[in-house]
Amino acid sequence: MSNAYNTVVPFNRLRRSEENVRRTGRASAQYKAGIKKLAASILSTHKQTGQGLLQNLVVHVNGENFDVAAGGRRYDAVSLLIEEGEFQADYPTACLVIGADAVTAASLTENVSREAMHPADELDAFKALTEQGWTIDSIADSFGVTALVVERRLKVRAAAPALIEEYRLGALTTDQLIALCATDDHERQLEVWNRLREQHWNNDPAALRRAVIKTEVESSDKRVAFIGGVEVYEAAGGEVRRDLFAVDGQGAFLSDSALIDVLVETKLQEVGEQVRAEGWGWIEVWQQFDHTQFDRLGRAPKKLHELSAEAAAQLEALEKELESLQATMESLSDQDSEQSKALDIREGELEDEISKIQKSREGYALEVMPHAGAVISYYYGDLRIDRGMVRTADRESVNAVLGEGERLAGGRETESAGRKSNTISDALRRSLLGHRNLAAQFVTAANPKAAKMLIVCKWISDTRSNWSATPTDLSIGNGYGARTGCPITDEAGRVREEEFVALGELLIEGLPTEYGDLWDVLAALSEAEIDKLLAFAVARSVSLAVEDNVLSKKYVQALGLKMEDHFVPTVGNYLGRVSKELIIEALKEAGKIQSDEDQVTLLAMKKGALAAEAETRLMGTGWVPAEIATKPEELAQEKNSKKKKNNSKPATSKA
CATH class of the missing domain: 1.10.10.2830 (Arc Repressor Mutant, subunit A)
Structure with a gap:
C-alpha cells in the first residue's frame, strides 16, 4: 500500500x-x-x-x-x-x-x-x-x-x-x-x-467420507464417459447390472467403482507420458484434482514466442477478413437479417481461429521447463492439464533463470509438513491397504490365540465406550473384512481374496446344515478344531485401522505380520500405477540400481517398459511400498518375543 x-x-x-x-x-x-x-x-x-x-x-x-x-x-x-x-x-x-x-x-x-x-x-x-x-x-x-x-x-x-x-x-x-x-x-x-x-x-x-465414495456407479457418471463408455469398462472385465424396466438405456449400473478408478488413472497416465515428452522436469497424475496440493505449487510465468512465417501470414489474413467483415456488418440495414445472421456466425469463427493462433504463441522459457512440471488431473468430468507448475524445492532454481520483471505466482515457499509432492493416487493407496488387510486375515486364520485376544480386547474397549482404541473395527458378521473402503483393484489380489473365501468354505464343507445337528457336531470337536473355526470366524471380519493406534500396532505385532511374505510388487498392483520417479525410488531402496548410468537408462524408458523391468528386478528382494511395509519397531517386537520365549526354556544338563 x-x-x-x-x-x-x-x-x-x-x-x-x-x-x-x-x-x-x-x-x-x-x-x-x-x-x-x-x-x-x-x-x-x-x-x-x-x-x-x-x-x-x-x-x-x-x-x-x-x-x-x-x-x-x-x-x-x-x-x-x-x-x-x-x-x-x-x-x-x-x-x-x-x-x-x-x-x-x-x-x-x-x-x-x-x-x-x-x-x-x-x-x-x-x-x-x-x-x-x-x-x-x-x-x-x-x-x-x-x-x-x-x-x-x-x-x-x-x-x-x-x-x-x-x-x-x-x-x-x-x-x-x-x-x-x-x-x-x-x-x-x-x-x-x-x-x-x-x-x-x-x-x-x-x-x-465413506458415504460419498460409492461402490456402484451409474452409467451416467461422468467418469464412465471419460474412460470411453461402458464398453471400455466391460472390456476390462467389469460387471454391469442392467435395469430391464429402464428406458433409453439409462438403467446400467457398474458394480466395480475401483476398476473405474483404475481406468481413469490409466488414461491420465497415458496423457502424462505425452506431456512429459514436451520436456518438463516432472509429471504428476491426479485421479481427482486436489486443491490443497495444487495451491502448494507455484506457477511459472508464460512467455510469448515468435510465430512461424506461415502462422503470422495466416493470422494477418484472418485479421484483415475480420476487419472487412465487421465493416460490412456496420453498413447493413435492419432488413438484412439473414445476411447479418450469417456474418455473425462467420465473425465468431474468425475470432476463434485468431484466438487459437494467438494462444499458440504462449509457452514457457526452455530454461524453466527442466525445473518445472505439469499436473494431469481428472477435474469435474474432464481432462485438465496444468503446465508450468513449480514445486517448493525448485522455486530457487526457477527464480534463477527467470528474466527481469518475471516472477513465480502462488505456491508454498516452505515445504509442507504433510505428504511428499510425488505421491500415489488415493485409489492405489486404498488398494494397498486392502492387500495389508487381507494378509492380516490370512495370518489371523492361523493364529487362534491372537483371534481370541482380539475378541476380548474389542469387548473391553466397546464396554468402556472407547471404540477408537480398538485394534480393528471388528464386526463378526457375514462380510469378508470390514475394510470395504479399501478394495483391492489388481487381478492377482482379487484371486488371493477368492482363496481366502475358499479357505472358509473348505472349513465348513462337511458340517451339517441343520442347526441342531450342527451344535451337536461342534460340541464333539476337540478344542484345537474349535479354535481353527473360531480363528477363521474372527479373521473374516478383521479390519486393520488405516491410521495406526497403539492397540492396532500391538495386534500386528502379535500376528508377526510380515508384508514381504504376502505382497510382491508387480505392474498390476503397484509399478504400472505410479510415476517413473516412484519406480526409480523403489529400485533404489531395494538396491537394484547399479550406477548413475543405469538410472539414466531406466529413466529414458517408456513407462510400461520401466514398470516391467522393475517388476523383474524387485522379484525376491522383499521390497514393499512404505504405505504397507512392516515397520522396524514391529519386527523388533517380534524378535524380542521370540528371544524371551527361547530364554524361558529350561536349560538342558550336560551328561
Missing part, C-alpha cells in the same frame, strides 16, 4: 465495498449487539474529544464515492448513529485511501486480526488472494495465521455452493465439509449430506 494516503470523506459518500471479506453473520443478534456497543463507544469518544473514530476506515475510490474495504463494523456503527440522529449524514470520516489491488488483503487483515471471521468468508478472501498471485506463506504471514489454516480454508473449494452457504450458517463443520469433498461430484455431496444431516450418530467426517 505504498501509494496510500489519508483524507477526510463525508460519510454519505462512503458505502460498504463488495470486496469486504466479512459477509457472514451481520444479520445475527450477536453482531447487532456488538455494533450497538461499538456505536455507544464512538459517540462517547466524540463527545469527549470531538473525534468519534480513533482509527481510519480503509477505502478505495469507486467513481465519485469511496468503498469501505476494511472497518465494516465501524461503518455499521456510524450508520446506526446517523439513523438515531446522533451524527449528520455528511459526518466527516477519517479514511486511508488504498489502491484497488490491495482491497482484499486490507479487508482480510482487518477482519482476521480483530473479531474472528467466519471460515467461509476467509475461504473467499484467501481464494481471491491466491488468484492475485499471493503464496500460501505470504497470506499466512500477513494475516497472523498458520499455512495449515490457509490450506484448510482453500481445501473446501471443491464443495457444492449450496454446502458452502450451509457452512456459513453453521449447519456443518469444517471437517464435515472436507469429508464431503472426498468426491468432486456436487450432486453426490448434496445427496449424502441431505440424507445424513439429521443422523447425528452417522454424520461424523469418517461416515460422510
Whole structure:
C-alpha cells in the first residue's frame, strides 16, 4: 500500500465495498449487539474529544464515492448513529485511501486480526488472494495465521455452493465439509449430506467420507464417459447390472467403482507420458484434482514466442477478413437479417481461429521447463492439464533463470509438513491397504490365540465406550473384512481374496446344515478344531485401522505380520500405477540400481517398459511400498518375543 494516503470523506459518500471479506453473520443478534456497543463507544469518544473514530476506515475510490474495504463494523456503527440522529449524514470520516489491488488483503487483515471471521468468508478472501498471485506463506504471514489454516480454508473449494452457504450458517463443520469433498461430484455431496444431516450418530467426517465414495456407479457418471463408455469398462472385465424396466438405456449400473478408478488413472497416465515428452522436469497424475496440493505449487510465468512465417501470414489474413467483415456488418440495414445472421456466425469463427493462433504463441522459457512440471488431473468430468507448475524445492532454481520483471505466482515457499509432492493416487493407496488387510486375515486364520485376544480386547474397549482404541473395527458378521473402503483393484489380489473365501468354505464343507445337528457336531470337536473355526470366524471380519493406534500396532505385532511374505510388487498392483520417479525410488531402496548410468537408462524408458523391468528386478528382494511395509519397531517386537520365549526354556544338563 505504498501509494496510500489519508483524507477526510463525508460519510454519505462512503458505502460498504463488495470486496469486504466479512459477509457472514451481520444479520445475527450477536453482531447487532456488538455494533450497538461499538456505536455507544464512538459517540462517547466524540463527545469527549470531538473525534468519534480513533482509527481510519480503509477505502478505495469507486467513481465519485469511496468503498469501505476494511472497518465494516465501524461503518455499521456510524450508520446506526446517523439513523438515531446522533451524527449528520455528511459526518466527516477519517479514511486511508488504498489502491484497488490491495482491497482484499486490507479487508482480510482487518477482519482476521480483530473479531474472528467466519471460515467461509476467509475461504473467499484467501481464494481471491491466491488468484492475485499471493503464496500460501505470504497470506499466512500477513494475516497472523498458520499455512495449515490457509490450506484448510482453500481445501473446501471443491464443495457444492449450496454446502458452502450451509457452512456459513453453521449447519456443518469444517471437517464435515472436507469429508464431503472426498468426491468432486456436487450432486453426490448434496445427496449424502441431505440424507445424513439429521443422523447425528452417522454424520461424523469418517461416515460422510465413506458415504460419498460409492461402490456402484451409474452409467451416467461422468467418469464412465471419460474412460470411453461402458464398453471400455466391460472390456476390462467389469460387471454391469442392467435395469430391464429402464428406458433409453439409462438403467446400467457398474458394480466395480475401483476398476473405474483404475481406468481413469490409466488414461491420465497415458496423457502424462505425452506431456512429459514436451520436456518438463516432472509429471504428476491426479485421479481427482486436489486443491490443497495444487495451491502448494507455484506457477511459472508464460512467455510469448515468435510465430512461424506461415502462422503470422495466416493470422494477418484472418485479421484483415475480420476487419472487412465487421465493416460490412456496420453498413447493413435492419432488413438484412439473414445476411447479418450469417456474418455473425462467420465473425465468431474468425475470432476463434485468431484466438487459437494467438494462444499458440504462449509457452514457457526452455530454461524453466527442466525445473518445472505439469499436473494431469481428472477435474469435474474432464481432462485438465496444468503446465508450468513449480514445486517448493525448485522455486530457487526457477527464480534463477527467470528474466527481469518475471516472477513465480502462488505456491508454498516452505515445504509442507504433510505428504511428499510425488505421491500415489488415493485409489492405489486404498488398494494397498486392502492387500495389508487381507494378509492380516490370512495370518489371523492361523493364529487362534491372537483371534481370541482380539475378541476380548474389542469387548473391553466397546464396554468402556472407547471404540477408537480398538485394534480393528471388528464386526463378526457375514462380510469378508470390514475394510470395504479399501478394495483391492489388481487381478492377482482379487484371486488371493477368492482363496481366502475358499479357505472358509473348505472349513465348513462337511458340517451339517441343520442347526441342531450342527451344535451337536461342534460340541464333539476337540478344542484345537474349535479354535481353527473360531480363528477363521474372527479373521473374516478383521479390519486393520488405516491410521495406526497403539492397540492396532500391538495386534500386528502379535500376528508377526510380515508384508514381504504376502505382497510382491508387480505392474498390476503397484509399478504400472505410479510415476517413473516412484519406480526409480523403489529400485533404489531395494538396491537394484547399479550406477548413475543405469538410472539414466531406466529413466529414458517408456513407462510400461520401466514398470516391467522393475517388476523383474524387485522379484525376491522383499521390497514393499512404505504405505504397507512392516515397520522396524514391529519386527523388533517380534524378535524380542521370540528371544524371551527361547530364554524361558529350561536349560538342558550336560551328561
